[in-house]
Amino acid sequence: MFLLFALAAPAAALINSTGSVLTPENGTISINGGEAANPSAFTANITINLQQYWDLFVGPVATATINTTVAATPVPTSELVPPPPLYYSSFPTGAQNPTVLKNESWKFPSGFFWGVASAAYQIEGAAQAEGRGPSVWDVFTHRSTSITVNNDTGDVGCNEYYMYKQDIARIAALGVPYYSFSISWSRVFPYGKGPVNELALQHYDDLIETCLQYGVKPVVTLFHWDLPLFLQNEYGGWLSEEIVGDFVAYAKVVFGRYGNKVSHWFTMNEPIVFCDEYPYPKNYFSAVTIAEADQKYFCGHHVLLAHAEAYRLGKSLGLNGTIAFKNNGGYKIPLTNSTDDALAVQRAWDFNEGWFANPVYLNGDYPKYLKDYVSTLGLEFTADQKALINGTADLFAHDAYTSSFYMAPDGGVAACLANSSNSLYPGCFNTTNVNPDGWNIGPAADIYTPWLNQATDWVPLFLRYIQDTWPSAGGIAVSEFGWAEPFEHLKTTKVDILYDPGRMMYYKNYMEAILIAISEGVNVVGCLAWAIMDNLEWADGYLPKFGVQYVNLTTFERSYKASFFTYIDAFKVYAEDPVVPVYV
Numbered sequence: 001m002f003l004l005f006a007l008a009a010p011a012a013a014l015i016n017s018t019g020s021v022l023t024p025e026n027g028t029i030s031i032n033g034g035e036a037a038n039p040s041a042f043t044a045n046i047t048i049n050l051q052q053y054w055d056l057f058v059g060p061v062a063t064a065t066i067n068t069t070v071a072a073t074p075v076p077t078s079e080l081v082p083p084p085p086l087y088y089s090s091f092p093t094g095a096q097n098p099t100v101l102k103n104e105s106w107k108f109p110s111g112f113f114w115g116v117a118s119a120a121y122q123i124e125g126a127a128q129a130e131g132r133g134p135s136v137w138d139v140f141t142h143r144s145t146s147i148t149v150n151n152d153t154g155d156v157g158c159n160e161y162y163m164y165k166q167d168i169a170r171i172a173a174l175g176v177p178y179y180s181f182s183i184s185w186s187r188v189f190p191y192g193k194g195p196v197n198e199l200a201l202q203h204y205d206d207l208i209e210t211c212l213q214y215g216v217k218p219v220v221t222l223f224h225w226d227l228p229l230f231l232q233n234e235y236g237g238w239l240s241e242e243i244v245g246d247f248v249a250y251a252k253v254v255f256g257r258y259g260n261k262v263s264h265w266f267t268m269n270e271p272i273v274f275c276d277e278y279p280y281p282k283n284y285f286s287a288v289t290i291a292e293a294d295q296k297y298f299c300g301h302h303v304l305l306a307h308a309e310a311y312r313l314g315k316s317l318g319l320n321g322t323i324a325f326k327n328n329g330g331y332k333i334p335l336t337n338s339t340d341d342a343l344a345v346q347r348a349w350d351f352n353e354g355w356f357a358n359p360v361y362l363n364g365d366y367p368k369y370l371k372d373y374v375s376t377l378g379l380e381f382t383a384d385q386k387a388l389i390n391g392t393a394d395l396f397a398h399d400a401y402t403s404s405f406y407m408a409p410d411g412g413v414a415a416c417l418a419n420s421s422n423s424l425y426p427g428c429f430n431t432t433n434v435n436p437d438g439w440n441i442g443p444a445a446d447i448y449t450p451w452l453n454q455a456t457d458w459v460p461l462f463l464r465y466i467q468d469t470w471p472s473a474g475g476i477a478v479s480e481f482g483w484a485e486p487f488e489h490l491k492t493t494k495v496d497i498l499y500d501p502g503r504m505m506y507y508k509n510y511m512e513a514i515l516i517a518i519s520e521g522v523n524v525v526g527c528l529a530w531a532i533m534d535n536l537e538w539a540d541g542y543l544p545k546f547g548v549q550y551v552n553l554t555t556f557e558r559s560y561k562a563s564f565f566t567y568i569d570a571f572k573v574y575a576e577d578p579v580v581p582v583y584v
């Protein structure tokens with residue numbers, strides 16, 4: 001069933017209007033999950049203000065007891081003591097202090113940028129503070145039991161909105177030189193477009209100034225999945241080309257405000273993933289008429305146009321930071337040497353990384369196997385659009401967590417392509433983490449992150465593949481990588497939580513993999529560890545933990561995990577630029 005949702009007033013009018021009062025008859029949607037109790041809410045023309053908009057589509061939102069900006073307190077030197085090492089010498093002395101031999105062939109060249117990363121909805125909290133409008137993720141977490149596993153929301157998150165000074169002081173104390181975070185579009189534009197919310201900009205002014213004061217360089221992502229709800233309800237969000245202009249208008253405000261204070265800009269985070277969120281669950285958003293299975297490709301089409309226009313705008317404004325988008329996905333290894341598996345692997349690249357990388361890094365157009373399909377949907381770029389998109393990234397940013405095997409579907413690629421009912425159609429490739437011998441490709445991460453195995457052995461090959469396939473003059477940045485320590489959420493004492501051997505191993509191996517790639521001539525220019533601290537892992541709530549810092553969700557106290565020291569050690573040993581801890 002298709003539902004119509006119409007707001008009577010344009011966005012600008014909504015903010016000030018208190019025209020009509022919502023009643024259960026014309027607008028109540030059940031709280032705490034379940035589809036719309038009264039779907040006619042979507043068909044009513046209503047005039048509401050921002051608070052009523054929240055109330056109607058999201059419902060009650062939790063607030064934190066700490067709700068004003070907290071000054072940074074100095075990090076006590078007692079917290080800056082590294083843990084006992086995970087790896088012991090082959091001839092133990094009992095000293096727990098083995099000699100680690102430096103490999104003289106390895107180095108992170110001068111200028112290598114490294115740090116830790118976050119995203120607005122995952123850490124900020126303060127969901128309604130200072131005029132923030134709702135995003136689709138507020139609806140997902142509050143309303144849709146089919147999406148979240150644990151009814152967790154980002155209402156309070158890590159309360160970073162008020163605690164950012166402390167968070168920046170804590171990474172500066174360890175000498176971390178870059179902090180990658182995202183700006184919440186629906187803070188800056190509560191309706192995604194229309195009036196700008198000056199309070200939000202003032203917040204990000206201070207976040208960026210605080211970074212600079214502490215010698216931490218800001219890396220900013222414009223869009224990390226938190227689409228303003230209004231844009232989804234008005235025209236289907238990324239499903240409509242209308243979003244291109246609205247995204248660019250948002251980029252213009254942020255670029256104009258922060259300009260050369262930002263070292264690296266990312267327009268979009270992981271479009272493969274957020275486009276794959278479509279189709280959204282029914283009855284929480286206004287309906288769209290595009291066939292469900294094809295919605296993601298419409299999203300991708302508009303993402304490419306929006307990214308490209310934002311990139312061109314940034315260049316025309318003379319921004320001196322790099323501009324790119326964050327692509328994502330694991331290395332794809334053929335399960336066998338059959339020609340059908342080789343074909344499946346190429347199809348997997350084309351339907352994933354290549355979807356966004358070929359247009360931006362090669363020629364403005366989709367890769368072959370994807371193009372064969374999306375051209376049947378009318379998704380073709382004009383010559384002008386190809387020219388617009390081609391070459392719109394200053395480096396190749398990849399969120400490269402893991403690797404997997406890929407193979408043809410049961411019955412083969414050709415049979416799948418001939419049968420649109422095949423569950424793997426239209427990609428027609430299959431994947432597994434289990435190798436032909438029956439072993440996992442590497443140790444599994446947490447049970448809530450079944451997509452993640454520790455497969456760092458493949459990272460040098462992966463980085464070389466990226467360099468060879470989608471060359472970028474600015475090199476490759478591993479814009480996210482990280483590890484969900486198995487069962488970490490079940491640990492009950494802080495000391496147990498903080499000593500995280502799986503994550504220590506992941507970072508040690510991963511950093512060595514980058515060093516090997518660099519030593520073999522791959523131009524890796526930076527890396528950003530996910531995440532600065534434990535946070536809302538989207539639909540998986542607070543169960544999987546990716547932080548290099550623990551956050552006590554009762555007290556909001558932050559604590560360094562052992563793996564944070566492992567990560568920093570790599571730079572202490574191998575960076576040509578010195579690691580400078582700032583003790584404040």
Ligand SMILES: *[C@@H]1O[C@H](CO)[C@@H](O)[C@H](O)[C@H]1NC(C)=O
Pocket residue numbers: 006007008043044045
């Ligand atoms: C809502 O308002 C618009 C513009 O006034 C009008 O075109 C539309 O028919 C109305 N829809 C409903 C369901 O009343």
Ligand SMILES: *[C@@H]1O[C@H](CO)[C@@H](O)[C@H](O)[C@H]1NC(C)=O
Pocket residue numbers: 063064065067
């Ligand atoms: C902040 O918290 C205090 C105490 O819990 C509360 O009285 C106040 O209304 C809150 N303010 C905001 C803006 O949430």
Ligand SMILES: *[C@@H]1O[C@H](CO)[C@@H](O)[C@H](O)[C@H]1NC(C)=O
Pocket residue numbers: 032033145149150151
């Ligand atoms: C989530 O909320 C729904 C609706 O209130 C409830 O039925 C369910 O038990 C909750 N789940 C958890 C894990 O708390």
Ligand SMILES: *[C@@H]1O[C@H](CO)[C@@H](O)[C@H](O)[C@H]1NC(C)=O
Pocket residue numbers: 260261263320321
């Ligand atoms: C960009 O410009 C700012 C302000 O002039 C300057 O501080 C910064 O070093 C520049 N960054 C680069 C990468 O040139």
Ligand SMILES: *[C@@H]1O[C@H](CO)[C@@H](O)[C@H](O)[C@H]1NC(C)=O
Pocket residue numbers: 335336337436
């Ligand atoms: C594929 O062929 C290569 C080179 O001949 C060989 O090293 C490798 O073991 C083969 N892989 C499989 C899964 O058979």
Ligand SMILES: *[C@@H]1O[C@H](CO)[C@@H](O)[C@H](O)[C@H]1NC(C)=O
Pocket residue numbers: 362363364387390391
């Ligand atoms: C895309 O841009 C690159 C340079 O960035 C150029 O070499 C190539 O010819 C362009 N391709 C097309 C199809 O315009």
Ligand SMILES: *[C@@H]1O[C@H](CO)[C@@H](O)[C@H](O)[C@H]1NC(C)=O
Pocket residue numbers: 408409410411423424430431432
């Ligand atoms: C995909 O591979 C799995 C084994 O990993 C298999 O069980 C499943 O049937 C395959 N699916 C299709 C549609 O080929």
Ligand SMILES: *[C@@H]1O[C@H](CO)[C@@H](O)[C@H](O)[C@H]1NC(C)=O
Pocket residue numbers: 419420421422423
């Ligand atoms: C197409 O795939 C569906 C789902 O796997 C299957 O039930 C059906 O038999 C297949 N049709 C043909 C003609 O193979």
Ligand SMILES: *[C@@H]1O[C@H](CO)[C@@H](O)[C@H](O)[C@H]1NC(C)=O
Pocket residue numbers: 492493494552553554555
């Ligand atoms: C988190 O803080 C609460 C309140 O102080 C405390 O009871 C709890 O033990 C802490 N959790 C851990 C794992 O330290």
Ligand SMILES: *[C@@H]1O[C@H](CO)[C@@H](O)[C@H](O)[C@H]1NC(C)=O
Pocket residue numbers: 103104105106515516519520
């Ligand atoms: C040192 O690095 C080189 C180049 O990456 C590598 O070939 C060699 O195996 C490394 N040595 C050790 C002991 O890891």
